[in-house]
Amino acid sequence: MAIVFWLAALAVAFTYAGYPLLMALLARLGARPVRLAPCTPTIDVLLVVHDGAELVGAKLGNLLALDYPADRLRVNLVCDGCNDDTEAAARAVGGPRLRVFAHESRRGKSACIADVLPHLDSELVLFTDVRQRIDTGAARALAAVFADARIGAASGELVLEADTGYGRGIDAYWRYEKLLRRLESASGSIIGATGALYAARRALLTPPPPGIILDDMWIPLAIAAGGYRIVFVPDALAHDRGASDSASEETRKRRTLAGNYQLLHRWPRLALPGAHPLALRLWGHKWLRLAAPWCLLVLLASNAWLARGGDVLYLATLGLQAAAYLLALGARARPALAGAWLPARLCGAFLSLNLSAGLALLDYLRNPNAHLWRTTRLEATGR
Structure with a gap:
């Protein structure tokens, strides 16, 4: 169970922090500047x-x-x-x-x-x-x-x-x-x-x-x-x-x-390593994010199981997870909290993103042909 916990934690950490750090390293060591020039193609x-x-x-x-x-x-x-x-x-x-x-x-x-x-x-x-x-x-x-x-x-x-x-x-x-x-x-x-x-x-x-x-x-x-x-x-x-x-x-x-x-x-x-020139970036930027909600569920469940043994480390990580989820729920329930406090704002956005990713899989399985967009009215966005 400890292996499961740490693998799930590693997957989530790489998705949201490791991959951006990898891109930052590549941008620094292997920068590929664009050759700009004023031009007016049709x-x-x-x-x-x-x-x-x-x-x-x-x-x-x-x-x-x-x-x-x-x-x-x-x-x-x-x-x-x-x-x-x-x-x-x-x-x-x-x-x-x-x-x-x-x-x-x-x-x-x-x-x-x-x-x-x-x-x-x-x-x-x-x-x-x-x-x-x-x-x-x-x-x-x-x-x-x-x-x-x-x-x-x-x-x-x-x-x-x-x-x-x-x-x-x-x-x-x-x-x-x-x-x-x-x-x-x-x-x-x-x-x-x-x-x-x-x-x-x-x-x-x-x-x-x-x-x-x-x-x-x-x-x-x-x-x-x-x-x-x-x-x-x-x-x-x-x-x-x-x-x-x-x-x-x-x-x-x-x-x-x-x-x-x-x-x-x-x-x-697109999911096969090396089958597309941007395969690594697709995995780091997109496909791992689709897996992240399920990794988070595994992370929480395995952490709860491990914390039953009284280990201080797993009790602390479980407490941190619980606090983050409570903060995210608070931000959803009270938008003013999100507006006033950055940690609540970030936790709320993180929960929203992963909740949407998990539900999106169910949406697609229910209706894989739902390709017609609905125009969002300005009234719906506050203008």
């Missing part, structure tokens, strides 16, 4: 929307106002079976730089991407979502990294605006996540992009399979399989409102994590 922006009539006007205005040569950037909006006035609102914007594609039935984002890709002939395709606001300089920042021929895709940075206790906890986790992406990028490649803002070379893009939840992982991983780098561009910013409560954030997170299970199901070679 860009096709691709935006897939379902029932986003109240958002689409502002989003299109945001995209068309980007600081990029007007004759080198075109916006392509796809209405995915919209039942509201999304298409009419988009066509009302008009102009030669906007193309609207409308599909009567809803089939999901990846199917829409696959349909529209043959119509895109620019050097880069920039993917974005309807809700987030893009900084005016984001397109230039992304384009600059493609001066390096080794770069196949580049992700921007999602900035969460959090003003509640729970939202600040998620923001703390997101800062940790972005630090990890910086380290991965500095030492080689990240393993996925930010769906709110990423770009890829059109020549390297192949249509993603219909029904894929995480196109922002499938597309970069397919490009990386050809030997190209996927990098993180912190100067390319997209802004979004952080979740104001645990329920809405965990629903979103469960769907994303279920998408990881789908990736393993659809592309099982």
Whole structure:
């Protein structure tokens, strides 16, 4: 039982601390800087929307106002079976730089991407979502990294605006996540992009399979399989409102994590060591996190068993675990506690992440075909 306890503890420790330290070491000893240069390749922006009539006007205005040569950037909006006035609102914007594609039935984002890709002939395709606001300089920042021929895709940075206790906890986790992406990028490649803002070379893009939840992982991983780098561009910013409560954030997170299970199901070679150039990073950043909730359960159960013998070490570790879980539950029950005290904020975010990861497996097993996203309204996020 002691072996079980320490193996579980090692797995959790490596997942959240050991892997980031490994990436930091690689970034320091084997840094791979990107050769940046000002450049303006032609860009096709691709935006897939379902029932986003109240958002689409502002989003299109945001995209068309980007600081990029007007004759080198075109916006392509796809209405995915919209039942509201999304298409009419988009066509009302008009102009030669906007193309609207409308599909009567809803089939999901990846199917829409696959349909529209043959119509895109620019050097880069920039993917974005309807809700987030893009900084005016984001397109230039992304384009600059493609001066390096080794770069196949580049992700921007999602900035969460959090003003509640729970939202600040998620923001703390997101800062940790972005630090990890910086380290991965500095030492080689990240393993996925930010769906709110990423770009890829059109020549390297192949249509993603219909029904894929995480196109922002499938597309970069397919490009990386050809030997190209996927990098993180912190100067390319997209802004979004952080979740104001645990329920809405965990629903979103469960769907994303279920998408990881789908990736393993659809592309099982991603789990085989050495079968993909980013296999080690996939294990360290993604697959071990899927296993972490079950390792935590094993850690708690084995610790409780060992503590029965009265060993001071195991009594102390059990006490620490109990205190951390009580603090996390307190943060969930009282968001003000999370807002006022950093340990409560971090424990709450950690519990939320692992609870979502455990439930995501059950979600995917119940419905492996749940690939249709629901648009999150601004009202739901506090705007």
